[in-house]
Amino acid sequence: ANKEFTGNPRRQLAKLFDVSLKLIVPDEPNVEPLIEPGKFGDYQCNNAMGLWSIIKGKGTQFKGPPAVGQALIKSLPTSEMVESCSIAGPGFVNVVLSAKWMAKSIENMLIDGIDTWAPTLSVKRAVVDFSSPNIAKEMHVGHLRSTIIGDTLARMLEYSKVEVLRRNHVGDWGTQFGMLIEFLFEKFPDTDSVTETAIGDLQMFYKKSKLKFDLDPEFKEKAQQAVVRLQGGDPVYLKAWAKICEISRNEFAKVYQRLRVELEEKGESFYNPYIANVIEELSSKGLVEESKGARVIFIEGFKAPLIVVKSDGGFNYASTDLTALWYRLNEEKAEWIIYLTDLGQQQHFHMFFKAARKAGWLPDDDKTYPRVNHVGFGLVLGDDNKRFRTRSTEVVRLVDLLDEAKDRSKAALIERGKDKEWTPEELDQTAEAVGYGALKYADLKTNRLTGYTFSFDQMLNDKGDTAVYLLYAHARICSIIRKSGKDIDELKKTGKIALDHAAERALGLHMLQFAETVEEACTTLLPNVLCKYLYYLSEEFTKFYSSCQVNGSAEETSRLLLCEATAIVMRKCFYLLGITPVYKL
Ligand code: ARG
Numbered sequence: 282a283n284k285e286f287t288g289n290p291r292r293q294l295a296k297l298f299d300v301s302l303k304l305i306v307p308d309e310p311n312v313e314p315l316i317e318p319g320k321f322g323d324y325q326c327n328n329a330m331g332l333w334s335i336i337k338g339k340g341t342q343f344k345g346p347p348a349v350g351q352a353l354i355k356s357l358p359t360s361e362m363v364e365s366c367s368i369a370g371p372g373f374v375n376v377v378l379s380a381k382w383m384a385k386s387i388e389n390m391l392i393d394g395i396d397t398w399a400p401t402l403s404v405k406r407a408v409v410d411f412s413s414p415n416i417a418k419e420m421h422v423g424h425l426r427s428t429i430i431g432d433t434l435a436r437m438l439e440y441s442k443v444e445v446l447r448r449n450h451v452g453d454w455g456t457q458f459g460m461l462i463e464f465l466f467e468k469f470p471d472t473d474s475v476t477e478t479a480i481g482d483l484q485m486f487y488k489k490s491k492l493k494f495d496l497d498p499e500f501k502e503k504a505q506q507a508v509v510r511l512q513g514g515d516p517v518y519l520k521a522w523a524k525i526c527e528i529s530r531n532e533f534a535k536v537y538q539r540l541r542v543e544l545e546e547k548g549e550s551f552y553n554p555y556i557a558n559v560i561e562e563l564s565s566k567g568l569v570e571e572s573k574g575a576r577v578i579f580i581e582g583f584k585a586p587l588i589v590v591k592s593d594g595g596f597n598y599a600s601t602d603l604t605a606l607w608y609r610l611n612e613e614k615a616e617w618i619i620y621l622t623d624l625g626q627q628q629h630f631h632m633f634f635k636a637a638r639k640a641g642w643l644p645d646d647d648k649t650y651p652r653v654n655h656v657g658f659g660l661v662l663g664d665d666n667k668r669f670r671t672r673s674t675e676v677v678r679l680v681d682l683l684d685e686a687k688d689r690s691k692a693a694l695i696e697r698g699k700d701k702e703w704t705p706e707e708l709d710q711t712a713e714a715v716g717y718g719a720l721k722y723a724d725l726k727t728n729r730l731t732g733y734t735f736s737f738d739q740m741l742n743d744k745g746d747t748a749v750y751l752l753y754a755h756a757r758i759c760s761i762i763r764k765s766g767k768d769i770d771e772l773k774k775t776g777k778i779a780l781d782h783a784a785e786r787a788l789g790l791h792m793l794q795f796a797e798t799v800e801e802a803c804t805t806l807l808p809n810v811l812c813k814y815l816y817y818l819s820e821e822f823t824k825f826y827s828s829c830q831v832n833g834s835a836e837e838t839s840r841l842l843l844c845e846a847t848a849i850v851m852r853k854c855f856y857l858l859g860i861t862p863v864y865k866l
Pocket residue numbers: 410412413414415450451452602605620621622
């Protein structure tokens with residue numbers, strides 16, 4: 282395909298303006314083009330003012346920012362994509378794209394596929410550390426956020442041609458295993474015979490063992506010895522530990538399967554063999570000090586130090602995370618490591634990132650690679666504005682939420698008579714797509730830094746900014762195409778698009794901003810950017826459809842192709858958000 286027609290106008294404009302910047306100010310090679318979607322034109326270039334402040338003291342020929350802007354326009358290489366440029370305000374360059382170029386770009390996408398629009402990030406390999414529940418404890422709604430946001434970020438990076446190592450950093454090596462193992466030995470002297478059904482609810486098992494640990498000093502003593510034995514590599518204890526992990530793993534897998542999230546488990550225990558060496562390396566660099574019997578790293582800006590070896594000689598969360606970081610950088614050769622947990626753990630991440638910078642593992646800023654980012658998120662709240670819990674003040678179980686989302690969306694479909702139109706399988710699959718999609722979208726659409734109030738009624742509403750509304754919008758487009766009776770795949774090959782009507786042009790422009798939106802969501806690590814894009818896409822489509830007749834009009838072919846292109850972009854958005862699209866609703 283012709284390179285001129287790749288679907289990333291913002292990047293392409295940046296390239297053009299880069300040429301013109303280099304021409305007008307050859308002595309300022311570090312000035313980068315600043316291109317944004319425009320308020321007046323389709324895009325704007327914002328370099329003139331900043332450039333002026335750099336060059337005005339250096340005896341420049343230019344008389345002010347507008348003159349710099351004019352020069353930028355004059356030196357801009359000619360290109361099929363630019364219709365016209367003009368100066369606005371203090372020196373912004375407004376760019377109007379050529380409608381012909383836009384149409385051609387969309388036609389090409391229809392032929393070559395939307396993956397030709399995928400952005401290319403400069404990173405080759407990234408680790409996304411997400412979900413990461415703790416063994417023997419139930420996955421709860423906090424882990425839901427980590428799983429959903431992490432999966433979306435992984436999908437967006439993968440789409441942007443980054444190799445992503447999806448890592449489930451499960452908590453499988455804490456002191457809690459002492460009591461769990463001792464309790465297991467008491468209940469099941471023959472550990473080989475232990476099965477999932479025998480243990481039943483692992484969360485209850487955890488609670489009971491904790492109760493015993495707190496009440497029975499003899500048991501507590503045994504549990505503490507069990508930890509030492511386990512960490513010393515005693516095969517009997519290791520076997521019991523593996524059993525508990527396996528049962529827990531199978532439970533987690535059910536949730537991942539339902540959410541269609543793929544993850545590779547490399548839990549805390551995986552890094553255990555490397556910890557001592559890593560702490561040794563940090564010590565040899567003079568980072569580690571003795572403090573109150575523990576070995577710690579002091580970090581500027583934090584009162585308490587980061588403990589890397591506890592006073593009893595054991596390792597902790599921080600020692601494991603430092604080691605995992607070392608492993609990911611050196612063994613896995615990841616250039617970008619992204620961690621998803623709630624904001625409550627922010628300090629932990631900031632501290633061990635700083636320690637790694639002091640050790641020279643990472644550059645001093647968090648923009649240059651290798652790069653680490655903690656992607657924190659707020660709490661999920663209940664109606665009472667407190668942390669989301671059920672009436673019994675228990676945490677909410679993820680499986681129950683999934684069940685309810687599906688049941689409710691099924692009930693809504695039945696109310697609309699779909700059980701009479703569809704097969705039971707269709708009904709079930711659609712209920713699942715809509716229910717789980719609604720749950721995910723409600724989580725993803727708000728800025729992750731703020732919490733959100735969990736409400737089934739809101740997320741399953743078919744109006745407003747919800748997955749249900751968006752899935753309907755997509756299904757409606759599919760039905761417009763079906764009703765035309767035309768073979769859309771045939772049309773794609775031969776048909777031409779024209780963006781003559783203002784609403785057609787606006788829709789086309791928004792479609793062409795897909796790639797840059799994905800890129801922005803990746804670089805800012807904010808999936809809500811893509812949600813907003815998707816919502817506006819369906820709004821632009823609605824405006825188009827209410828002012829432009831499709832079927833039976835003189836422009837039918839072009840407009841059907843616009844419908845198809847919209848549906849394709851929507852489906853890619855759904856895919857990147859982990860939502861399964863439906864074709865009829
Ligand atoms: N297991 C931890 C928790 O449930 C999350 C682990 C996050 N990842 C990490 N590398 N620390 O809170």
